[in-house]
Amino acid sequence: MRVSDIFFWFACFFLAGVFIASIFSGFDNALTFSFGAVWLAVVALLLTGRQKLAVFGLVMILGVAYFFLFDSLRKPAPLPYGEKVVFMGVVTEAEQRLDGQKIVVHNIQIAAPRYPKFEYGDELEVSGKIKTIEGDWENYFKKENIAGLMGFPEIKLLSKGNGSPVKAKLLGTKEFFISSFKKVLPFDKAAFMSGLVMGETAEFSDEAKEKFRATGTSHLVALSGYNIGIIATTVANLLGLWWFTKRFTFAGSTLFIFAFVLMTGAESSVVRAAIMGFLILLADKLQRIHNFRNAVAATALVMVLANPKVLAFDIGFQLSFMALIGITYLKPWLEWKFGWEKKSGFLNWRQNLLTTSAAQVAVLPVILYHFGTFSPVGVLANVLILEFIPVTMGLGFFIGFASMISTTLALIISWPANLLMGYELGVIDVFYRFMSIF
Amino acid sequence: MERAKINKVLYIAMLVLISGNFFIWRGILFGENKNLELYFLNVGQGDSELISFPGGAQILVDGGPDAKSLNELAKAMPGMDRRIELVIATHPEFDHFGGLIDVLENYEVGVMITNGRRGTAKAYSDFERVIAEKQIPVMQLFAGDKITYGSAELEVLWPTKTAAVGKKTNESGIVFMLKDRDLRALYTADIGFETEEILRRKYDLDADILKVGHHGSKYSTDKKFAEEVSPAISVIGVGKNSYGHPTEAALSRLASVSSQIFRTDNSGTIKLVFADGSLKAFAR
Numbered sequence: 001m002r003v004s005d006i007f008f009w010f011a012c013f014f015l016a017g018v019f020i021a022s023i024f025s026g027f028d029n030a031l032t033f034s035f036g037a038v039w040l041a042v043v044a045l046l047l048t049g050r051q052k053l054a055v056f057g058l059v060m061i062l063g064v065a066y067f068f069l070f071d072s073l074r075k076p077a078p079l080p081y082g083e084k085v086v087f088m089g090v091v092t093e094a095e096q097r098l099d100g101q102k103i104v105v106h107n108i109q110i111a112a113p114r115y116p117k118f119e120y121g122d123e124l125e126v127s128g129k130i131k132t133i134e135g136d137w138e139n140y141f142k143k144e145n146i147a148g149l150m151g152f153p154e155i156k157l158l159s160k161g162n163g164s165p166v167k168a169k170l171l172g173t174k175e176f177f178i179s180s181f182k183k184v185l186p187f188d189k190a191a192f193m194s195g196l197v198m199g200e201t202a203e204f205s206d207e208a209k210e211k212f213r214a215t216g217t218s219h220l221v222a223l224s225g226y227n228i229g230i231i232a233t234t235v236a237n238l239l240g241l242w243w244f245t246k247r248f249t250f251a252g253s254t255l256f257i258f259a260f261v262l263m264t265g266a267e268s269s270v271v272r273a274a275i276m277g278f279l280i281l282l283a284d285k286l287q288r289i290h291n292f293r294n295a296v297a298a299t300a301l302v303m304v305l306a307n308p309k310v311l312a313f314d315i316g317f318q319l320s321f322m323a324l325i326g327i328t329y330l331k332p333w334l335e336w337k338f339g340w341e342k343k344s345g346f347l348n349w350r351q352n353l354l355t356t357s358a359a360q361v362a363v364l365p366v367i368l369y370h371f372g373t374f375s376p377v378g379v380l381a382n383v384l385i386l387e388f389i390p391v392t393m394g395l396g397f398f399i400g401f402a403s404m405i406s407t408t409l410a411l412i413i414s415w416p417a418n419l420l421m422g423y424e425l426g427v428i429d430v431f432y433r434f435m436s437i438f
Numbered sequence: 439m440e441r442a443k444i445n446k447v448l449y450i451a452m453l454v455l456i457s458g459n460f461f462i463w464r465g466i467l468f469g470e471n472k473n474l475e476l477y478f479l480n481v482g483q484g485d486s487e488l489i490s491f492p493g494g495a496q497i498l499v500d501g502g503p504d505a506k507s508l509n510e511l512a513k514a515m516p517g518m519d520r521r522i523e524l525v526i527a528t529h530p531e532f533d534h535f536g537g538l539i540d541v542l543e544n545y546e547v548g549v550m551i552t553n554g555r556r557g558t559a560k561a562y563s564d565f566e567r568v569i570a571e572k573q574i575p576v577m578q579l580f581a582g583d584k585i586t587y588g589s590a591e592l593e594v595l596w597p598t599k600t601a602a603v604g605k606k607t608n609e610s611g612i613v614f615m616l617k618d619r620d621l622r623a624l625y626t627a628d629i630g631f632e633t634e635e636i637l638r639r640k641y642d643l644d645a646d647i648l649k650v651g652h653h654g655s656k657y658s659t660d661k662k663f664a665e666e667v668s669p670a671i672s673v674i675g676v677g678k679n680s681y682g683h684p685t686e687a688a689l690s691r692l693a694s695v696s697s698q699i700f701r702t703d704n705s706g707t708i709k710l711v712f713a714d715g716s717l718k719a720f721a722r
Contacts, residue, residue, distance in 0.1 A: 098505045114504045115539055115561030182544050187512035205509050415457035
């Protein structure tokens with residue numbers, strides 16, 4: 001077997017092991033059950049004559065072991081649930097929503113009113129009761145390493161600027177971009193642009209979030225590989241424009257992607273997309289034929305090693321990978337089936353239809369499992385909008401950069417953006433109304 | 439730069455010019471409203487109203503508790519208009535000034551009008567900070583002051599200078615009567631029976647539109663007050679709350695004077711348009 005194949009199967013079985021461990025992790029005797037399942041799988045492989053794979057099956061044990069080891073090493077001191085406590089800590093995450101804030105201090109998520117505003121790096125004194133996490137959201141919070149919740153406790157600001165200065169600066173840039181959108185665009189379009197460019201949906205109204213979900217267009221504002229790909233390509237193109245920046249294209253694009261990921265909060269889908277984007281850039285530079293499935297496997301492996309819980313508990317992770325697999329393997333098959341190779345059509349509709357359909361079919365099982373419903377108009381809505389998104393995103397960046405120079409310049413650039421978004425949001429609205437008839 | 443790149447630049451330039459034309463002409467032709475428009479914004483449990491004059495001036499009264507006001511305001515104001523001429527913060531309670539913090543950060547404001555009282559809510563310092571940062575001039579208005587614009591006049595009925603520093607914050611709120619030709623609209627902030635009694639005795643409160651006091655609390659809108667005002671339309675700014683707002687008591691007192699009642703929790707943002715002597719109501 002070639003080295004690349006060995007690596008691929010190793011990664012797959014390791015991930016399978018982590019997955020098995022994840023499934024059983026909620027029960028007692030989880031370790032026993034996990035090993036039991038692995039053993040069953042290995043036996044099944046042996047019985048069906050696939051000896052080589054059976055050997056790899058043993059790798060699953062490594063995956064299981066890693067999951068539980070990681071979990072036990074990471075177990076924080078249990079929190080004093082239910083009693084009134086006072087503690088101090090630094091804010092590691094702060095999200096501003098329309099009707100309040102969600103801040104994270106240590107491993108506790110705190111809900112607070114919108115004002116007074118707290119931000120990354122603030123040192124706070126918090127007094128209140130910590131609640132345990134139960135119910136549907138348990139897995140999400142486990143993945144985020146949050147062990148307790150607090151609702152509207154007493155908060156006192158002790159000092160500011162205690163976080164990493166690099167991250168603070170990057171978050172400041174993100175804030176700047178978002179406020180520059182709000183200055184020149186109407187509120188709902190500014191929120192949409194923040195979603196497209198930064199993946200920031202905190203200030204979406206509930207109504208808006210529902211519209212995106214119902215029309216299957218949430219991924220546009222979720223900062224997926226799609227968005228990062230556009231950004232990376234645009235940056236690379238820009239750098240390639242002038243001879244004196246051409247040699248920095250690779251380094252520049254990489255640095256930009258890295259900074260961008262940090263700036264937008266390093267969500268798992270963004271990190272995956274960034275790693276993939278980087279690998280593609282690397283392969284391009286090294287002129288090596290890109291072994292795609294290994295790149296995907298390697299990316300998944302790296303992310304799971306960093307946090308084994310993302311495999312089974314992070315919906316975004318699952319959606320990104322399924323979409324990627326769908327686009328990589330299903331789309332070419334569809335293209336061949338329809339005889340549409342090399343054909344694009346008006347506004348590239350054929351390519352968009354293929355990509356969207358392949359991705360939607362691939363993520364359908366994940367969506368059905370988690371949400372129970374799916375969007376039948378999703379494909380059509382996406383095809384009508386997708387072609388315009390890169391330009392819209394590009395204009396968004398220009399608005400941000402222009403705001404550093406002059407608000408009037410930003411306003412001028414906001415006109416085409418406003419028009420484009422009017423169309424895109426209009427399409428979503430029409431489909432949403434159509435759907436709500438049923 | 440090669441041909442392809444020049445084409446791209448031209449393409450974007452064309453896009454900018456075409457859309458620029460679209461928005462500028464739309465602003466010129468359809469931008470300003472021809473009639474007086476009164477908006478009662480849906481900001482959840484709180485009050486926020488926009489008075490939009492023909493001629494492009496706006497007065498915003500309170501901003502609700504949070505940034506929902508931004509969303510609704512964007513829909514109510516003409517697209518390119520990022521300036522609100524006057525903002526009136528009736529009294530420093532969170533469900534009235536909270537949202538103003540965001541409004542001040544995102545819009546240009548001409549003058550901020552308050553009743554001179556400092557708030558005790560934690561967020562009030564953020565409110566003062568934004569006003570200072572943006573150097574917005576602040577004025578206090580008291581009973582007897584008037585604002586005129588075109589054919590409209592806004593007469594401040596309350597508070598008196600004594601009431602503004604009185605014990606109860608709610609009874610210090612700015613109350614005013616908006617008059618335009620034969621339309622009269624009464625805005626009552628969060629006042630209760632006490633203040634309603636004083637106003638009833640002192641002024642002619644007959645109005646077509648009433649912004650119901652204190653979100654329909656049972657301690658506001660007493661029977662005699664409702665009879666005095668006898669509004670054709672009453673609007674209550676309310677959302678999910680644990681106070682029982684709007685209460686049966688207040689609602690029935692309004693119903694007994696045959697007032698048509700609109701609530702933002704049921705109807706969303708409510709728009710009243712006064713045109714050619716008639717009043718039209720639109721609910722989202």
